[in-house]
Amino acid sequence: MDILSNLATGFGAAGTWANLGFALIGCLLGTLIGVLPGIGPIPTIAILLPITYGLDPLSSLVMLAGIYYGAAYGGSTTSILVNMPGEASSIVTCIDGHQMAKQGRAGAALAVSALGSFFAGCVGTLFICAFAPPLAAIAQQFNSPDYFSLMVLGLVTAVVLAHGSVVKAIAMILIGLLLGLVGTDINSGATRYTFGVSVLWDGLDFLPMVIGMFGVVEIVKNLEQPDTHRDAITAKFRDLWPKVSDVKDAWMPVIRGTLLGSILGILPGGGAVLASFAAYTVEKKMAKDPSRFGKGAIEGVAAPESANNAASQTSFIPLLTLGLPSNAIMALMMGAMMIQGIQPGSAVMTSRPDLFWGMVASMWIGNLMLVVINLPMIGIWVKLLSMPYRFLYPAILLFCVIGVYSTNNNSVLMLFTAGFALFGYILLRFDCEPAPMILGFILGPLMEENLRRSLVLSRGDPMIFLQRPISAILLVCTALVIALIVLPAFRKTREEAFQE
Amino acid sequence: MFRVKAPRDFGSAMVIMLIGIAGLYFGKDLTYGTAGRMGPGYFPFLLSMIIISLGAGIGIKSLIVEGPPIAAPKLRPMFFVLISIIVFGYLMNFEIYEVPVGLEITAAVLVIIAALARPGFNLKESAIFGIGLSVGTVFVFKVGLGQPLPTPLWDASVQFVKSQMTGVR
The missing domain is CATH 1.10.287 (Helix Hairpins)
Incomplete structure (x- = not known):
C-alpha cells in the first residue's frame, strides 16, 4: 500500500523524540495563547511564529502544526466557557456550546468538541494521504499560465467565501500583491519601493507585517473594549466524561461534520470558517426539532467543531500540492515555509518526502496530543481565562515585540511593526478585513513571475490564458464564481449565511 | 453638494x-x-x-448608499502601544559607554509604557510586573531559545556567580 509506506516515512520523520517534543510545546503554546479571549488562530500563529525560526525545517513545521491545532482548540474552549469567539470559525460553537455550559454541561461540550475534533483530524489526515499525491501529479502538468489562472481563482474564491465586502476584500488582496513586490525585482535587478532603505532590498519582512496587523491590532482592539468581568464557567476534569446519551446524540453529527469539513477544506478559498457554518446549517436542517438549536443542542457543537477541524486539516492540501494558500492561516503557513527555504508546491512531495509526510504525520500527532494532554489540563486553561487583561496584554505585547526584534536585532523592524499596526488599526476602523492582504502579499511575487513568463511565452498575447486548456478551465471557474456573487439570489443567501 | x-x-x-x-x-x-x-x-x-x-x-x-458611521477611535490605547514598540526598538539598540541597555531594562520599560494604554495606571504594580516579566523573558528567549539578544545584567550576574564559584575552589 502506497499510503501506508508514505505514512511510515512520515511517522519515522516526525516521530523522533525531538519532534514529538516540538509538537507538544507547539500544542501547549498554541492553546495558551489561543485560549485568551478575543485572540483567534491568526494572531496566535503570528505571535508564536518567531519561536519556530531557529529550528530545522521539519521541526519548525511540526511545531507550527501543533500551534495551529492548539490555537483552534483554545479557541473552542473560550467559545464554550466565556462566549467570546476568537475568530469566525468558533462563532458557531459559541451559539450552542455556551448555552450547554450555562446549563452545567460545559464538560460534555468540551469533551465532545475535543473528541469530535480528534476523529475529524484522523479522517482529515487520511484525506490528505488519499488526495495529495494525485493532486500533486496534476499540478506537475501545470505551466506558468495555468499557475497564474489558478492563483486568480484561489484569490477570488477566498474573497467570496470570506465574510465582509467583496470589493474591499479584492482591494486588500491587490494591496497585498503590491506590498509583496517591494524589494529587488529578480528579473531586472531594479529595486522597487525601497526608498533607499537597505532592509527592504530583500522585500518587506513577513513578521513585522503579520505581528503588527494581527498581533498588535488585536491587543489594541481588546483594550478599547470596556472592562467587563469575564464570567468563565468553570469545568473540572471529572465533569469531562460525556454521558451515554450525549455520545448517542453526537456521533452522527460528528461524522457528517467531518465529511462536510473535509470536502469544503479542499476547495480553494474554503477552510475552517466556511466548514463550521455549513455544518451548523446542515445539522439544523436535518434536526427533528430545529428549535433546540441555540439552546444548547449538542449537535450544534459536535458538527461544526468536527467540521472546522477536518477543514483545517484538508486545507493544507491545496497549499502542499498546488502551492496555493486557501485562506490567511494557510498564507501564514506558506510564509513560514518560505522563511525555512521551502517553496510549497508539488515539488515538495517528490524532493522532500520526509518533510511532506512528516508534516502530515505531525498533524495527526498534534491532534492526538490535544486530546491526551490538553483535555486533562482544562483546569489550567480556565484559570488563564479568568486572568485580568491588564496583566495579559503587556506580556503578549512583549512577546510579539521580542519575537520580531530577535529575527535580526534591527530596530527598523520595530518601526515597521508599529507602522503596520497603525495601518491595520485604520483598516479596522473602516471595516476592511486585513486577512486577504496576507494572501496577496504571499502570492505577489509568484503571481508576477507567472504572469511574466506566460506573456513571454505568448509574446505579449494575453489570449494565452484562454488557449491553454487547464488555464481556460480555471478562468471559467473564476468567471462562474464572480457571476455567483453578482447574482442577487446568491448574494442574499451569502449574507443570510453569515448572519446566523 | x-x-x-x-x-x-x-x-x-x-x-x-x-x-x-x-x-x-x-x-x-x-x-x-x-x-x-x-x-x-x-x-x-x-x-x-x-x-x-x-x-x-x-x-x-x-x-x-447609506452605511454605518465610523466608531470614534480611542487614541490612548493605540498611542501608548505604538510608543512602547518604538521605544523598545530604540532602547534595544541604545548604548551607554558602549554597554547596551539590554533586554532586561527595555522589557520592563515596555511593560510600563504599555500599561499606560489603560486607564487606572498604577506605576508600582506595573514596575513590579515589568521586572517579573523581564526576568521571565530573559529565561525564555535567552536561556531557553538561545536568541542572541543583548542582556548585560544577566551576563554580569552569570559572570559574577562564575567568579564566586571559582573563587571558592
Missing part, C-alpha cells in the same frame, strides 16, 4: 486610493516594458491602476 452616506466605506476608499496613487507615484521611475517583455514597472502599474479604480468604486458607492 456631496454628502458622504457611508463614512466607513468612504474612509476605506480614501485609504485604498491613496495606496494605489502611492504605488503609481513611487513606481513612476520603473521601466514599464511591454507585455511580452515586462519591465519591473509593469505589474506594479497594473495593480495600482486596479487598486485606484476599486477604491474609486467604493468611494462613489459610499456617496449613494
